[in-house]
Amino acid sequence: MGSVYPTTTGTALLSPRRSPVPPAAPNTPSEKRGEATISSPPSLPRRSSSLHKQLITKLRPLPLQYHWAVWHSKPDPQHQYILTPLVDDVSDIGRFYRIFNNMPWLQIRQNDSIHIFRAGVKPLWEDAENQQGGRWLIRVRPDNNRAIRVWEEICLLCCGGELQAAIAQGKHKPPSALVLATG
Template sequence: MAAIPIPGSEKNGVLEEKMDGIVSSSPALPAATYAALRKDESEGVPLNTPWTFWIDKATRGATAAEYEANMKRIYSVSTVQSFWSVYNHIPDVSELCLRYSYHLMRGDRRPMWEDEGNQNGGTWRLKVAKRDTSRVWKELLLAAIGEQFEGHLAEGDEVCGISVSVRERDDLLQIWNFDWSLTSSATVMKKVHSLVPDVVFTAEFYKPHQTHHAYEGEKSQLVSPALISS
């Protein structure tokens, strides 16, 4: 299966100038890749819910239109096999250029604070050394699609997304949940530490979307969750 070409994947940054606005069109898969994914989707082991891979690039001061143009859907998956097909054929996080982000969002949710499925939630935010980013990202993805966080959330809440953002020093990982008001009894971080017991996070905290100064609520402007790294 051919790799999915995602602009900005060269470690040396040669492509950065050429693709400064991230991706000019949605990442394209070769016909053979689509055929294999369709087979995986029809014959694979079903996930509890579909999940969608996204990519974007954070740009401080970007308008809503600029951000929406930069946010691209890669592929939606609903089986274990199709998840691995996409995961294994997009560039590793370590290959992405600075300020690019991957997201895996439940269903049709977009990786935006103000999306209808996200607006009442927030994220557990983890800063991690670059040497550990790829492994932590992978473990969080598997925990999400395997619904391993379910026993660590209050009734009525759910994990609705996982994000990783490439930064100059430590990278940023986020675990999105549906309802910030139900997090007081959550033990999500306990689960995270059990997944990667040898990883030391340089920062870890929870932040509701509505407490970000750039949150627009019901206004028309939408802001990337990756624009602010703290």
């Protein structure tokens, strides 16, 4: 017995192929008369908010390439900096935004700093990860919360593993820290 599929090129590909299963007999009076039937559309969720809530609770937050830690530093009267760890494990984008959105950005005092370092790296030059490091200085006018928006974008680029690609061509060691310093 031969194949039901065409094996040649040309117009043979345009001809309909034979179906191995015969068509079903019409069941309803409208089908017997040759009239088309319209099926009802699929049912949708009653509220989009319930669908959104289901998606949020079912989906796992996107993991970050590295785990990050958040530190706060402020100078003491002898001009030494006091380091305080705020959060020790930022491992996914959901946790990043829970921290970022609840940080009192407008209450950070003059000369205070917020540090975001890879977990396990301390915001000190003496740490082995920082000995070959450097720093960038980006000045942004503090009008209309623009500085906070720039800081958020830079944090997302760094924590998401995209900052190195955004700033330089070539093979460099990925950054291990970000610091927001006021003053």
